[in-house]
Amino acid sequence: MSKDITTPDTPDRESIEGTILRSYWRNNLQLMGILLLVWASVGLGCGVVWADYLNQWELPGTGYPLGFWFAQQGSILIFVLLILIYAILMNRLDKRHHEERDTLLPKREQGEESYTGEGI
Amino acid sequence: MTVQIWTYLFVGLTFALYLGIAWWSRVRDTQGFYVAGRGVPAAANGMATAADWMSAASFISMAGLISTMGYAGGVYLMGWTGGFVLLSLLLAPYLRKFGHFTVPDFVGDRYDSKVARIIAVMSALFVSFTYVAGQMRGVGVVFSRFLEVDVTVGVVIGMMIVFIYATLGGMKGITWTQVAQYWVLITAFMIPAIAISIKLTGTIMPQAGLGSELVGESVSLLSKLDGIQKEFGFGPYTEPFVGKWDKMNVFLVTLALMVGTAGLPHVIVRFYTVKTPKSARWSGFWALFFIAGLYLTAPAVAGFARYYMLESLNGTTQEQLPDWFHNWEKTGLILWYDDGDGQLRYSAGEDNEIFRAGGIGSAELSHLSRDHQLWLDSKGLDGRDARALLSARGLSGPDRDIIVLATPEMAELSNWIIAFVAAGGLAAALSTASGLLLVISSSVAHDLYYKVLNPRASEQKRLLVGRATIGVAVIVAGLFGIYPPAFVGQVVAFAFGLAAASFFPAIVLGIFWKRVGMFPAIAGMLSGIGLTAFYIIGTVFFGMEKWTLGLTAQGIDPQGIGAIGMFLNFAVTMILTPLFPAPEKRIQSLVDKVREPEGWSPPVDIEAGPEH
Numbered sequence: 001m002s003k004d005i006t007t008p009d010t011p012d013r014e015s016i017e018g019t020i021l022r023s024y025w026r027n028n029l030q031l032m033g034i035l036l037l038v039w040a041s042v043g044l045g046c047g048v049v050w051a052d053y054l055n056q057w058e059l060p061g062t063g064y065p066l067g068f069w070f071a072q073q074g075s076i077l078i079f080v081l082l083i084l085i086y087a088i089l090m091n092r093l094d095k096r097h098h099e100e101r102d103t104l105l106p107k108r109e110q111g112e113e114s115y116t117g118e119g120i
Numbered sequence: 121m122t123v124q125i126w127t128y129l130f131v132g133l134t135f136a137l138y139l140g141i142a143w144w145s146r147v148r149d150t151q152g153f154y155v156a157g158r159g160v161p162a163a164a165n166g167m168a169t170a171a172d173w174m175s176a177a178s179f180i181s182m183a184g185l186i187s188t189m190g191y192a193g194g195v196y197l198m199g200w201t202g203g204f205v206l207l208s209l210l211l212a213p214y215l216r217k218f219g220h221f222t223v224p225d226f227v228g229d230r231y232d233s234k235v236a237r238i239i240a241v242m243s244a245l246f247v248s249f250t251y252v253a254g255q256m257r258g259v260g261v262v263f264s265r266f267l268e269v270d271v272t273v274g275v276v277i278g279m280m281i282v283f284i285y286a287t288l289g290g291m292k293g294i295t296w297t298q299v300a301q302y303w304v305l306i307t308a309f310m311i312p313a314i315a316i317s318i319k320l321t322g323t324i325m326p327q328a329g330l331g332s333e334l335v336g337e338s339v340s341l342l343s344k345l346d347g348i349q350k351e352f353g354f355g356p357y358t359e360p361f362v363g364k365w366d367k368m369n370v371f372l373v374t375l376a377l378m379v380g381t382a383g384l385p386h387v388i389v390r391f392y393t394v395k396t397p398k399s400a401r402w403s404g405f406w407a408l409f410f411i412a413g414l415y416l417t418a419p420a421v422a423g424f425a426r427y428y429m430l431e432s433l434n435g436t437t438q439e440q441l442p443d444w445f446h447n448w449e450k451t452g453l454i455l456w457y458d459d460g461d462g463q464l465r466y467s468a469g470e471d472n473e474i475f476r477a478g479g480i481g482s483a484e485l486s487h488l489s490r491d492h493q494l495w496l497d498s499k500g501l502d503g504r505d506a507r508a509l510l511s512a513r514g515l516s517g518p519d520r521d522i523i524v525l526a527t528p529e530m531a532e533l534s535n536w537i538i539a540f541v542a543a544g545g546l547a548a549a550l551s552t553a554s555g556l557l558l559v560i561s562s563s564v565a566h567d568l569y570y571k572v573l574n575p576r577a578s579e580q581k582r583l584l585v586g587r588a589t590i591g592v593a594v595i596v597a598g599l600f601g602i603y604p605p606a607f608v609g610q611v612v613a614f615a616f617g618l619a620a621a622s623f624f625p626a627i628v629l630g631i632f633w634k635r636v637g638m639f640p641a642i643a644g645m646l647s648g649i650g651l652t653a654f655y656i657i658g659t660v661f662f663g664m665e666k667w668t669l670g671l672t673a674q675g676i677d678p679q680g681i682g683a684i685g686m687f688l689n690f691a692v693t694m695i696l697t698p699l700f701p702a703p704e705k706r707i708q709s710l711v712d713k714v715r716e717p718e719g720w721s722p723p724v725d726i727e728a729g730p731e732h
Binding site: 024035051052055065067075076082084091093094098101 | 186213327343378419717720
């Protein structure tokens with residue numbers, strides 16, 4: 001972003017916000033897409049579609065056939081992990097875009113505090 | 121002390137605990153220490169969500185289902201937890217920013233249409249009703265065994281408790297009560313699981329135990345279980361696609377459950393009660409974390425109970441039968457009709473001697489038992505063979521609900537632990553049932569009565585409509601609990617299928633595609649619901665031939681049709697969208713708003729929302 005548009009009297013406030021929001025939405029979709037891809041390939045993939053093939057091996061160190069393990073244990077563990085990653089990365093993404101707005105645009109008049117992620 | 125006395129004690133104690141916490145929180149509230157939502161750690165909020173989510177079905181029935189289905193039981197595990205992922209990634213963050221409080225509210229406002237709202241309300245009501253009915257049956261089963269009353273009496277007691285509990289109202293909103301319920305139910309589930317894991321495999325962690333070797337043998341529990349299953353004519357436990365579903369059907373059922381779960385109205389609502397955006401995401405994580413505690417243990421309990429049952433029952437005589445069998449025989453959930461050799465045989469074949477009473481009343485059952493004895497004594501000349509009769513009615517094998525409830529007895533635990541499990545089952549049923557009843561009452565009072573029928577209704581009148589709805593809902597659900605229709609499983613499948621085929625595409629497209637207007641959305645929902653309803657009603661009640669659609673030679677199982685209905689809904693909406701006008705500017709900027717980062721625009725006032 002060039003410097004001159006950060007001056008307070010620029011009429012472009014809308015378009016700057018628009019740019020930030022578009023990049024936020026793009027990043028959001030990207031992250032979601034990747035996580036959902038993992039979700040589908042673990043749950044529906046390893047747990048169902050490839051389950052019979054995976055069952056020829058056992059989960060190392062246990063007596064679990066691998067496909068069976070994915071269907072009844074592994075997929076759930078990975079789902080929990082996915083939501084953990086989502087929470088961490090989305091909170092970071094929110095914070096980054098709030099900071100971007102705060103540096104590019106002057107604060108609005110009333111009550112617009114900088115974003116902390118804490119209470120409203 | 122007997123199990124019965126312990127049960128009274130624990131149920132009483134845990135109720136006193138829930139009420140006490142509710143009272144304590146309220147006192148703190150008035151003193152200003154505890155302002156709603158703030159000061160509650162995200163982990164506690166997640167625990168409360170988990171208690172809300174885990175129903176009697178998760179607590180009592182799920183392990184039993186897995187136990188009889190083996191690998192295929194995983195569809196419920198993956199379906200219900202995978203749905204939670206979809207919900208937290210695709211729906212919850214946006215619906216929360218939208219700032220409305222029910223799913224019909226979102227559908228009605230986003231598509232700016234009363235018709236869309238009514239379709240959504242009707243689906244929400246149907247889904248919630250079938251769900252509550254399942255809870256009532258669960259409560260009835262718990263009471264009938266542990267208080268030694270008839271299942272009917274058990275359901276009636278449960279109806280009264282749930283009604284009082286739900287109308288007390290405030291208790292639902294109090295996070296700490298649900299935190300207590302979570303601990304009661306997870307402890308009650310874990311103790312027997314750990315005990316039976318130690319007994320069979322010598323491992324403390326049940327999840328590790330299921331993958332370990334048996335005590336004193338150098339063969340793993342699962343491979344021995346596979347062998348026993350084969351011996352008695354059941355499919356191998358860990359082998360995929362050997363039961364009634366082939367690969368395509370397992371896929372479709374899993375997908376329908378995932379998408380249907382994400383569309384369940386009482387679960388979505390839970391996400392609104394968290395007030396700060398950051399803690400909303402964290403409590404989403406904690407919720408699934410705590411849910412996983414039970415969902416990872418359930419398959420272990422299922423495997424252990426399966427092994428123990430086949431191993432300890434087969435070949436025993438009347439004198440050798442374990443105590444738990446006699447206790448549960450009284451409830452009709454497990455029955456033994458001998459073929460005359462005096463030895464019990466539980467198998468998948470013609471020679472099976474283990475049954476359940478299902479919907480057969482106790483009078484008819486004792487009549488049947490007499491006839492069977494006569495048949496045995498006269499060597500087939502007189503009386504009736506109960507085995508042929510029951511297997512013709514599809515009642516072979518024990519009722520799946522006893523698996524979890526009888527596990528502590530199988531593991532020979534003390535009476536007080538057995539009673540504690542009863543308290544856990546009740547906690548699960550109550551927390552979910554009261555949450556659902558509130559959704560039902562707000563659907564009727566807010567979405568239907570206030571928004572559609574009588575927009576000028578006073579606050580008082582709406583409250584009255586809401587209360588009356590709870591009363592009616594409890595009675596209808598109780599009736600379903602007392603007279604479980606033979607098709608109860610299909611009805612629940614219908615609930616998930618309908619949620620999958622109706623809400624999910626409408627909400628997802630509403631958020632991710634601005635161009636979708638009113639008409640395509642309504643057409644999509646109606647075609648999704650129509651196809652799902654037509655197929656389930658046709659195949660289940662009118663003997664319609666199952667469709668193959670070129671996907672599976674076996675024919676699509678009614679439980680999986682929701683996935684097809686969902687695809688149809690998406691397809692219809694997306695094809696029609698370019699042909700119809702885009703929604704007006706006001707709606708488009710509404711969609712823009714839910715796509716913003718959290719806290720970008722001034723927040724909506726959550727307190728201003730109705731009934732939440």
